[in-house]
Amino acid sequence: MKKIIFILLSLCLLFSCQKYEVVMPDTSMWNMYNDPATLPLNPAARAAMEGVYSLSRGNDVFGDLAAVKWSHIIQGSDTIFHVSGFFGKDIAYFICEGKQLNGAILFNGYWRKMVSTETGIIHLTIGAGDGAGLLLDPHPVIDSGKITINGLFGSGQEAPNRVITLSYIRKLNRDPAAFQIAAHRSGGRTSDLLPVSENSVAMILKTPEFGSTGVEVDVRYTKDGVPILYHDNTLNLREIQKSGLVGPIENYTYDQLSTFVRLVHGEKIPTLREALDAVVYQTQLSFVWLDTKYTGSIAPVHVIQQEYIQKAAAIGRTVDIVIGLPERDQFNQFLELPDYINTPSLCELGVTEVEQINANIWAPRFTEGTQNELVADEHLKGRKVYVWTIDEPAFIASFINEGHFDGMLSNFPSCIAYNYYVHQ
Amino acid sequence: MCTNKKFLWLTVIMAVLSVNKSFAQTNVKIDSNKIRKSFVLQVGGGFGGYTTVVHIKPPALTGSVNRYSAVGTIRLIWYPSYRLRMGFESGYTDFYSYKVKNDNKPGSVHLSAIPLLFVFSMQVIKRVNIYAGIGAYLETTHLCLRIEYCTIIYPAGYR
Numbered sequence: 253m254k255k256i257i258f259i260l261l262s263l264c265l266l267f268s269c270q271k272y273e274v275v276m277p278d279t280s281m282w283n284m285y286n287d288p289a290t291l292p293l294n295p296a297a298r299a300a301m302e303g304v305y306s307l308s309r310g311n312d313v314f315g316d317l318a319a320v321k322w323s324h325i326i327q328g329s330d331t332i333f334h335v336s337g338f339f340g341k342d343i344a345y346f347i348c349e350g351k352q353l354n355g356a357i358l359f360n361g362y363w364r365k366m367v368s369t370e371t372g373i374i375h376l377t378i379g380a381g382d383g384a385g386l387l388l389d390p391h392p393v394i395d396s397g398k399i400t401i402n403g404l405f406g407s408g409q410e411a412p413n414r415v416i417t418l419s420y421i422r423k424l425n426r427d428p429a430a431f432q433i434a435a436h437r438s439g440g441r442t443s444d445l446l447p448v449s450e451n452s453v454a455m456i457l458k459t460p461e462f463g464s465t466g467v468e469v470d471v472r473y474t475k476d477g478v479p480i481l482y483h484d485n486t487l488n489l490r491e492i493q494k495s496g497l498v499g500p501i502e503n504y505t506y507d508q509l510s511t512f513v514r515l516v517h518g519e520k521i522p523t524l525r526e527a528l529d530a531v532v533y534q535t536q537l538s539f540v541w542l543d544t545k546y547t548g549s550i551a552p553v554h555v556i557q558q559e560y561i562q563k564a565a566a567i568g569r570t571v572d573i574v575i576g577l578p579e580r581d582q583f584n585q586f587l588e589l590p591d592y593i594n595t596p597s598l599c600e601l602g603v604t605e606v607e608q609i610n611a612n613i614w615a616p617r618f619t620e621g622t623q624n625e626l627v628a629d630e631h632l633k634g635r636k637v638y639v640w641t642i643d644e645p646a647f648i649a650s651f652i653n654e655g656h657f658d659g660m661l662s663n664f665p666s667c668i669a670y671n672y673y674v675h676q
Numbered sequence: 677m678c679t680n681k682k683f684l685w686l687t688v689i690m691a692v693l694s695v696n697k698s699f700a701q702t703n704v705k706i707d708s709n710k711i712r713k714s715f716v717l718q719v720g721g722g723f724g725g726y727t728t729v730v731h732i733k734p735p736a737l738t739g740s741v742n743r744y745s746a747v748g749t750i751r752l753i754w755y756p757s758y759r760l761r762m763g764f765e766s767g768y769t770d771f772y773s774y775k776v777k778n779d780n781k782p783g784s785v786h787l788s789a790i791p792l793l794f795v796f797s798m799q800v801i802k803r804v805n806i807y808a809g810i811g812a813y814l815e816t817t818h819l820c821l822r823i824e825y826c827t828i829i830y831p832a833g834y835r
Binding site: 508 | 731732771772773774778785786787816817
């Protein structure tokens with residue numbers, strides 16, 4: 253009897269595991285959107301429809317307001333545009349592609365809540381009389397109430413069947429370039445059940461859809477000294493697929509990692525060069541925080557940093573690539589760079605250290621509070637101040653509404669985007 | 677946590693494999709009332725399988741993942757005057773191995789482990805004992821990538 257009980261208990265334990273996952277809905281089934289007569293939207297229409305919208309239907313699921321914003325990436329010779337809607341409830345958002353058809357504007361995509369695994373398909377339409385006519389004008393002028401977006405959304409793979417209605421209220425608040433929405437781990441965490449892996453090139457290309465204007469990436473060295481993106485101390489199943497390789501990532505050469513290891517969603521562990529290539533040449537991201545996860549010389553990373561600042565400038569872009577200094581060890585290594593005083597850096601230590609190395613950015617931890625007086629002092633010295641890492645929506649709102657920061661780091665950039673763009 | 681499945685499966689397999697015929701063969705009395713405050717050293721071996729699903733997907737995997745190998749175990753158990761026994765277990769096991777070929781570069785990996793377990797044992801019926809343990813597996817990656825790297829061994833992490 254005891255043996256049977258033991259075996260039953262063992263079986264219960266074995267089968268009690270519940271794997272949480274978000275199955276990305278198939279958004280290819282909307283016949284109207286797939287109509288061959290659809291045309292791409294023009295840039296003026298995309299820019300004009302960005303703004304703050306109120307929700308009159310669907311607000312029980314998404315909240316009362318939405319910030320709607322476009323982003324794009326470059327893939328080969330193509331430019332791929334997405335429109336994102338950031339909501340105030342449960343860190344919800346939608347991400348859609350857009351087209352025009354017979355004078356109407358269609359948006360097809362999915363919605364997701366970051367506080368849960370809830371997701372589904374969303375179809376949105378701006379009818380010709382609901383503002384599409386204005387938006388498709390070569391020089392659209394949009395006022396409050398001039399655009400109404402109607403649509404349906406569903407749960408999971410089911411056909412959309414619940415109504416959502418958004419009405420344009422006003423432009424997005426503030427100059428989007430004035431505040432850095434920085435996404436953690438190159439755009440988001442694998443543990444948040446995103447469709448791509450953290451610290452991957454795919455995530456860098458995905459994160460603009462979440463509203464990010466910059467990224468923080470975690471830099472480590474391989475055994476043969478190649479700077480790569482990887483967060484944890486060791487190879488583990490939180491970040492990679494099962495490979496048989498265990499232990500510190502610094503034990504392996506880049507060749508070995510490239511041959512045997514894949515991130516959770518199948519991507520290769522990228523080199524820092526591959527990551528910066530994606531940022532500079534494929535996105536409009538304007539800020540990269542190279543978080544120093546290694547101990548040892550910063551010189552190899554410094555060389556790459558300088559190279560990509562120049563590459564960005566050569567194509568007419570300004571990308572602030574800064575070396576992050578989280579602790580005293582890295583700070584001391586930074587002091588060994590011959591021109592550290594002119595090297596763009598972000599320092600998480602106190603203002604004394606920040607001023608000692610002439611850091612471009614001071615990055616205090618959010619638990620220190622808004623520190624408005626210190627922030628104002630650093631502003632007077634020409635320095636920016638970014639706060640990290642805030643994931644709680646109430647704190648994000650509070651720091652945006654009450655603080656004077658120039659940027660914020662979060663695993664939920666869509667939550668920052670909502671609060672920043674909606675804030676008056 | 678699902679990653680504990682491996683540990684749980686190994687525990688179950690260990691328990692089943694540990695239906696210890698050696699007691700009968702060596703005339704050790706298994707009536708706990710007659711065995712008092714003694715230590716017993718058990719040495720075992722066999723053929724084991726890594727039962728957790730292995731989704732190894734390097735780009736140039738050749739063949740399949742080998743999940744079966746020889747297993748050796750050594751266990752020191754204290755037999756007190758009561759029914760629950762306890763002790764320490766170690767040994768050696770290969771979890772799995774596979775080969776790749778990428779750009780004409782042959783490579784292989786095998787993952788082995790040395791268990792360091794605090795084990796409990798109890799007789800459930802005559803000559804049948806169940807064992808359960810808790811502890812760590814010291815894992816080691818043996819990685820070969822091209823001939824010149826084939827002797828490299830990485831002492832690694834633990835589970």
